[in-house]
Amino acid sequence: MTPVEFFTDLFNPELAFLPKALAVAVMSSIICGVVGCYVVLRGMAFIGDAVAHAVFPGLAVAFVLGGSLVIGGTIAGVITAVLVAVFSQNRRLKEDSIIGIFFVAAFALGVVIISRAPGYAGSLQQFLFGSITGIPDSDLYVVGITGLAVLAVVFLLHKELVAISLDRESARALGVKVFWLDLVLYVLVTLAVVISVQTIGNILVLALLITPASTARLLTDRLSVMMVLAPLIGGASALVGLYVSWSWDFPTGGTIVLVLTVAFLLGWFLGPRHGLVGRLRRGRGPLIDDTGALAPADGAAVLAGAHANVPEPVDGGRA
Amino acid sequence: MSAAVAAAPALSVEDVSVELGGRLVLQQARLSVDKGELVGLLGPNGAGKTTLLRTVLGLLRPVGGRVAVEGRTAKPGRTALGYVPQRHEFAWEFPICVADVVMTGLTGRLGLFRRPGAAEWEAVADALERVRMSDLADRPVGQLSGGQRQRVLVARALALRPSLLLLDEPFTGLDMPTQDLLSALFVDLAREGRAVLMTTHDLLGALDACDRVALLNRSIVAVGTPDRLALDPAPWMSAFGVGPESALLRVLKATAR
Numbered sequence: 001m002t003p004v005e006f007f008t009d010l011f012n013p014e015l016a017f018l019p020k021a022l023a024v025a026v027m028s029s030i031i032c033g034v035v036g037c038y039v040v041l042r043g044m045a046f047i048g049d050a051v052a053h054a055v056f057p058g059l060a061v062a063f064v065l066g067g068s069l070v071i072g073g074t075i076a077g078v079i080t081a082v083l084v085a086v087f088s089q090n091r092r093l094k095e096d097s098i099i100g101i102f103f104v105a106a107f108a109l110g111v112v113i114i115s116r117a118p119g120y121a122g123s124l125q126q127f128l129f130g131s132i133t134g135i136p137d138s139d140l141y142v143v144g145i146t147g148l149a150v151l152a153v154v155f156l157l158h159k160e161l162v163a164i165s166l167d168r169e170s171a172r173a174l175g176v177k178v179f180w181l182d183l184v185l186y187v188l189v190t191l192a193v194v195i196s197v198q199t200i201g202n203i204l205v206l207a208l209l210i211t212p213a214s215t216a217r218l219l220t221d222r223l224s225v226m227m228v229l230a231p232l233i234g235g236a237s238a239l240v241g242l243y244v245s246w247s248w249d250f251p252t253g254g255t256i257v258l259v260l261t262v263a264f265l266l267g268w269f270l271g272p273r274h275g276l277v278g279r280l281r282r283g284r285g286p287l288i289d290d291t292g293a294l295a296p297a298d299g300a301a302v303l304a305g306a307h308a309n310v311p312e313p314v315d316g317g318r319a
Numbered sequence: 320m321s322a323a324v325a326a327a328p329a330l331s332v333e334d335v336s337v338e339l340g341g342r343l344v345l346q347q348a349r350l351s352v353d354k355g356e357l358v359g360l361l362g363p364n365g366a367g368k369t370t371l372l373r374t375v376l377g378l379l380r381p382v383g384g385r386v387a388v389e390g391r392t393a394k395p396g397r398t399a400l401g402y403v404p405q406r407h408e409f410a411w412e413f414p415i416c417v418a419d420v421v422m423t424g425l426t427g428r429l430g431l432f433r434r435p436g437a438a439e440w441e442a443v444a445d446a447l448e449r450v451r452m453s454d455l456a457d458r459p460v461g462q463l464s465g466g467q468r469q470r471v472l473v474a475r476a477l478a479l480r481p482s483l484l485l486l487d488e489p490f491t492g493l494d495m496p497t498q499d500l501l502s503a504l505f506v507d508l509a510r511e512g513r514a515v516l517m518t519t520h521d522l523l524g525a526l527d528a529c530d531r532v533a534l535l536n537r538s539i540v541a542v543g544t545p546d547r548l549a550l551d552p553a554p555w556m557s558a559f560g561v562g563p564e565s566a567l568l569r570v571l572k573a574t575a576r
Contacts, residue, residue: 041410041413041414042410156431159423159426160426162415163423163426165410165413166409166410166415167408169373169378170402170424171423173395173400173402174396174424175394175427176427222415222416223414223415226414
């Protein structure tokens, strides 16, 4: 199928679910891309995974009762996030163990609840792997408004979220409310996951959070640029993924994730500064990290001032 | 009252006792640091050095006694107090440049939803100038060397223009020339009218640079000028729990003259 045919299908009234799926997938990718920057930079991938699983009982309850999936998932995700944040205050257990306990428990609860519902196997599969059909119009608004709210909070709390990500103890000493900001961040991750679960599914949603932000990190050393690149990469991958899945009748969630992964690999190999190709051109070994490990001796750095540790000029001179 | 506040030392730790997990970690610790003074806090691992700093920051509440910064009880975010944590506490792989890190030192003062303005950027520029990192302001922090990283953390603490600066083991993992440059910086910061308190395991460096040295083990065992303390092995043996034949005392003897 050519892109033009895909484009006409988008406007075919008999395929009304297709533009809706595209809109939700792209909006989800943008929101997950922005929130995912914090998830990646703070090493919260496991929390992202946990929240993705933890929304499941809420979805199951909403499904059984015929309520809104977004609201059900959000409630379940937030409850789990709060439990993790509170229980993590006990320093005897590490946070990842607490997360492991609660998210598996939540997921198990979801499995038990949904087994009570008729048509159990089919709906389970739909939750786990996503579906592009049957998105109600109301969900478009819910996703849009929730997404804007999430982005607004990220924007308003940017300076605090950066401060606690850099160094929690100093942030605390500066009077920043670290516990509450952690909680806000968990809730933001939950909301980003919940609005994405419909199209991409419970298990694959982690990719929307982690992969575009990681790809963006390979391309830049600036957080502001990263937070623009990640949603761009996510949104474009959602568009391409939906097109491919529609053309070849592949499952949508899986296809989008595979497109994201290709984008990540391209970033890894072709990234301007950190990419494999860039390193080889600079004549360095491919896997040496140039952040920190190769920093120069301090005496030399002080004497050389600004010139210390500037990468060698790369182009031209070789020929 | 204002006269009393003006006369108060920059930092006074008055008989402070602190409990952690039901265990008394600090017992009636007593220490004061004046403006213009660099004080080294020495003690073995687990002596309570970091606990003392965290109590001064207002992050731990003492079960007895009081901490006063310029005569007032310190509260996180309310007191102009600069804190320089150990380098490994900081996420150096974060994609952020030097100037933006220094700006995070003003997060608490700015408050929620407010963005930095001209006055804040000026404070950041001054702080960078003070540690001689202005030419690296746009450099991603991940690319800095250990000594440069330490200076960025000092600049972040200076952005608040604090009268009291707390440094937690600033020399750990740095080579001697870098340590020398940093101690010279800390002495200068003190001479400009700040009170500077630093914990360290580097006995020689502390005896060389500090105006006074305090020995801590649960409580302040001794305080004095390096010259005076180096002559008296008893408090060192008590604070570090070492015998008269220990390497620590031989080193001490070598410096005392």
